[in-house]
Amino acid sequence: MSKTNAPSGLGSEYHPLDSPQLENPHPFLARARSEEPVFFSPALGAWVVTRHADISAVVADTTRFSSAESITVGAATTPPEVVTALMDGYPLVPSLVDNDPPAHGRFRSLVSKAFTGRRLAEKEPFIRTLVDALIHSFRHERQADLFLRFAHPLSCSIIAEILGIPSSDIHRFRRWSDELSTVLAAHGPIEHQVACAQGVVEFQRYLASTLKEREVSPREDLLSDIVTGAQGMTPPMSMAELVSLLMQVHFAGHETTAGLIVGAVELLLEHPEQLRALRDDPGLIAGAVEEAVRMISPVHAMFRTALEAVEIGGVPIPKGAHIRIVYASANRDEARFHEPERFDIRRPEVKKHLAFGQGLHFCIGAPLARLEARLAVEALLRSLPGLRLVPGQKPGFLRSVTVRRHESLEVAWDVQANQAL
Template identity: 85%
Template sequence: MSKTSATPGLGPEYNPLVSPQLEDPHAFLARARREEPVFFSTVLGSWVVTRHADISAVVADTARFSSAESITVGAATTPPEVIHALMDGYPLVPSLVDNDPPAHTRFRSLVSKAFTGRRLTEKEPFIRSLVDELIHTFVQEGQADLFLRFAHPLSSSIIAEILGIPRADISRFRRWSDDLSTVLAAHGPVDHQVACARGVVDFQRYLASALEERKTSPREDLLSDIITEGQAMTPPMSMAELVSLLMQVHFAGHETTAGLIVGAVELLLNNPEQLQALRNDPSLIAGAVEEAVRMTSPVHAMFRTALEQVEIGGVTIPKGAHIRIVYASANRDEARFHEPERFDIRRPDVKKHLAFGQGLHFCVGAPLARLEARLALEALLRHLPGLRLVPGQNPGFLRSVTVRRHESLEVAWDLKAP
């Protein structure tokens, strides 16, 4: 018998943007999978789906579940002051992850070729050089914040290189990414949200200016490809569409990968037997990266909208309902993975995870994320002997409805004799 209403249940307890669930969401999600795998969150105004089988079914069923508003908690929760501030910029129109066919296909075609195997092979020497360059800046210090000094600059610089953004502007892009996270989550004091909305507008204007410049002076970068090919489409892409697309590509291209790298290091350092296995057999690196993707789930969750009344896991969901699909929960589902809480770099069924999505919306940048993480881990283990976590730290996590990553991770290592 299916449930037919948004009964209280676990819903009032679920708030992934505050402590303790911000720091450790998995205890609550495991409880939800056992007790109420589909429930209504009164905080988010969304139905929450936690089991692997149910999430996989939702993602695969594009006829009944729309990807519109897949990265926001919904326009109804955005304060009017924030909406007013955003009106000074371009409309936040659907583009890549928050779109449905056939429009989604148009957007994906503009960026997919930037992440092909051939393009990534061409970028690998640059990535290797950048990894070593960043490590060289702190290797003699014996301790560093791995997120601020390595993972975030690495992923930011790589996506900047692909887009064609000067490295000198990367610090501005980090601030704008944080602003975008706040606006999408509609979280925090209204005056702070308004300030972040103004930052989003600055972000849009920067991208629009860069695209206009590429119209007359194209280069070998994604900005040039997007403006040239976008204008050649029928109908041509508007500036609002292109700017929204670039904001998504930039945000996804560095926030999630930085989170993956830092999360992978933390997992390895907290599981010394797995770290030693990797040191003994470097060919296990691909499995280590994939298992880290499963356990960290940098894209923690996304949303769908029910296009008709549907039933998920025995629960009736009304037409028009917003649905939060929690990939991080699916990736630790006991019904799909053996001992899902155990970090195992030899896990045979690891690629059943949903951390990169599935089907139509499978992450276009997944090959790049895997490459960055592999090269980063190899270099860190090679250059930083005795790598270990600094005890007693409180790393903190980004407040986002979609992305989960550390805000810092302090590590130490043994200095080599001069």
């Protein structure tokens, strides 16, 4: 039996898309860091890397490790029925996250100016207004699902504003995001995967139609910037490349941030001493958000492909092997962080985390995610007195090989007389 097919002790136990690891992956990942920090997972057909130092080394080495399949388990796992359904749309070609130099730079240059400090400062009033409007829509109800009523519509509306998507179309984007997650994870009944693939095709056609519209009538938005920039490239980018880029920007721009907001609130409500410290000193909000990013790791993991035979943590990895780098594990590595399981909004070494990646593929939207989370948490704590978790709930989690976020989180609060008006 070859090394890549031989299930190790931990490898045979690794099922990140199933309970109980889906709900709480951290006990297993702690075992892995201690007992077998690099192991082969038959379920994923990939080597799994769990320590901060090893993951950092892999991410930094773009010569020996390719990002070409960084958000998929591997094309071989996609059922043929799903492949057939996807053929009705544009091919899912490498663009931003799943690309290597020099092609990666072409895609990054098209979207980078939308996330500069100046552009984000221009959007801050819009974000503040949206945050307040969403809270106002449910604050009299005493209880709400924080993901469905606040975090998801907030992050989705913001990325739509940046892209230039009409607000009337935003409700379609959550379904498309869930369907894209299912296709990328290749998880669930075949019939459901095929239906999701058909939704992905619908998403692609929508984006292509919108891009063609911007070619004729450009506006002050990212879609127009992308069309203009792509036309000036040599060679010009294809529609398939532009559609794949926009799908990634949209997905990453709201799924992960919605997960961060919900997770940050949950952490604060589960740690009343940290919540009190933040209320006493609002200046701690940036540290609270950064610590939440470390603890939650909304981008739970990604993949790399070995371009040559290599060693990771002393373990030989064959050329062509798929490698799962688990950022969530790196961010709780005892060798990097003091008491890593403790939520500490004053943590001095917090920015050593890898939640936004590092180097060439450092998350282009990290400043936006930090801004959204900061404004959201500040407003929720200010506007909802006595904010607390509803006891007894078991919130589900998105089944994704890359993203980890709640599918719901019920919170309650006290309604004051002037709030009910």
